[in-house]
Amino acid sequence: MLLTYRALKRASLAKKLRITAPNGIDEGSYVRIGGIDQWISIRGEDLSNPVVLEIHGGPGASNLIFAPRTRAWERHFTIVRWDMRGAGRTFAAGGPAGQGEMALDRLYTDALEVTEHVRARLGVAKLLLVANSFGTVTGLRLARNHPELYSAYVGTDQNIIGGGRDTSSYEALLARLEKAGKKKELAKVVAMGPDRTAWSAHEWSEHAKIVVTTDPLTYDTMKTVVIRSLWFSPFHNLRGLRSYLKGMNFSEQLGPQAMTVDERAEGTSFRLPFFLFQGDSDVLTPPEPARRFHEEVTAPVKDFALIREASHFASFRHPDQFLDLMLSKVRPVVTGDAAVR
Template sequence: MIAAAAITVLATPTAALLTLLTHRALRRAQAAKTLRIDSPHGIDEQGFVRIGGIDQWISVRGEDRTNPVLVEIHGGPGAANSVYTARTRSWERHFTIVRWDMRGAGKTFGRGGPEGQGEATFERLYEDALEVTRYARDLLRAERVILLANSYGSVFGLRLARNHPELYSAYVGTDQNIHTGGRDTSAHDALRERLRTAGKAKRLAQVEAIGADPHAWTPQQRATYAKLSAQSDPLTLATLKKVVMCSMWLSPLHSLRDLRDYFRGQSFSERITEGTAGLDDRADGTRFEIPFFLFQGEHDVLTPTASAKAFFDEVEAPVKRFALIEDCSHFASFARPDRFLELLQTHVRPVVAGKRGADA
């Protein structure tokens, strides 16, 4: 959907296209100014780091190196969060943000192309995430870091937080994805009902043909299902246009070629979901040895809020907190970045502040 919009823009008649590109250049220049970090103890390091045998793009930004370190695991798969850097600028005053374009995504995909991604599997990306975590700890001299995972990244996030409490001071999930081994069909049922109510017979037929059992879906069917889910919900569709597409188009860190690579990376990364169709988060365990936080969009239909809350209720952790991000669907942390920062400041930072060492 986003790729098609970009192609439409580039196919616009020359005069209108020049106007669009001029407007884009001005807005990107303005955004670039707001991204400058001039504080004496700040950090702004962006570039490629050798992770898992290939060059992967990592950004480390913050106004004070002594702030808590937050390592981000983005969603998709293949939907790098680097395009949201301008929207989350306020976070960098209170946290050092480590933002990574995963294997098969964004600038990492652009660097090596499809041939240079190596083994693009869930297991390989999980090992990459551990390596990125250790890189961040060494660079910033932090014994443990906050793990922030959104959407498909939260599939990695739960397992990283459960298996490696020695690396993380807290887990923060948003757009939290809960796998149930195929038992819970409520999201599929809700999508069918939305399409039926809207009279979208063709799309309803597509959903019914895909079926309710994710074990049987091909990667392409999973991508189609996600697209149909987003299109069926006005709030999600509006967020895609106003937040996701605008962030991409106006990102001062991304050229038009980078945006092309972004879309290509998303298509390439569809294969990664083959490694997660049969996962069961409850069976893997609901006990965590670190503080556990879920901040979820109130009306999320892609990773349903009710499913996330039901899982949260079963979690055992030293500290746990669930909070809604009001009037939001998916992409809640980027739709309302100031509200998300408020939740980080109110609930997460008091738990980890001043505890960058082994006692975090």
């Protein structure tokens, strides 16, 4: 019965996702990036719209599963979703042995190759860079170093990593666990210590799981948005679901690498429009560090906004709010046109 309902729901979502507009695009294929075949999806109803390149989070968590939730975005933007090495269909194609070098620097170089591929494929000079969660580490680096390739940077679930110095979110987690009487989880977090640069991949993953499962809004979002989107994804059969989760486990090795990054040392000067849209109740990547970083940023245009009643995965829990921010704040800057409502 459950599988029958899933099949009917997937068919309904696949129908919802059809793009029939004469100037639209709906294609997905493997492209040789960084020496391996990587999956790239391009969807939109009008190729004259700005082209968004998403840098997904996780690590290893492809955004392709959210396509039904973000269908309305495709009326105003052409959305490029790339499954990084270690993620989604890219992981499924090559398996663990076929992912090559798993390093932040490699993801950065891959992203530049993907950028050049998309620019050539669609005949556009610049892409609108939209990064979420773990992807924001790579996203900031791309935005700092290549304003000639990107029309603007939009970060959501934005990580602000301080080279291990900022322990505020760690201390907030300790306080929350102590208040809730979560003694087992509290002991685990205390044992890890506040220095994230010293965490193993397992500890990094365990910390994220504790944050997600002990915060009611985040846990609800994980169940109703993330897991539900994965279960009903028209792009993933049952084998694809298993591979998706295996890819996330495989990609955990990237977590500790990111903890050594120091965003302020890498630079707060951006030569392109800069936007941060953060969930107002996000406990995994809290809004205040992102707000403070935004205040220090110099950019031709910059803005910061909160997505209401949102934890982590803010843009996917409230895709309507995120789209409104994109249309009212970002698209006019990118296109020079008036805000779209």
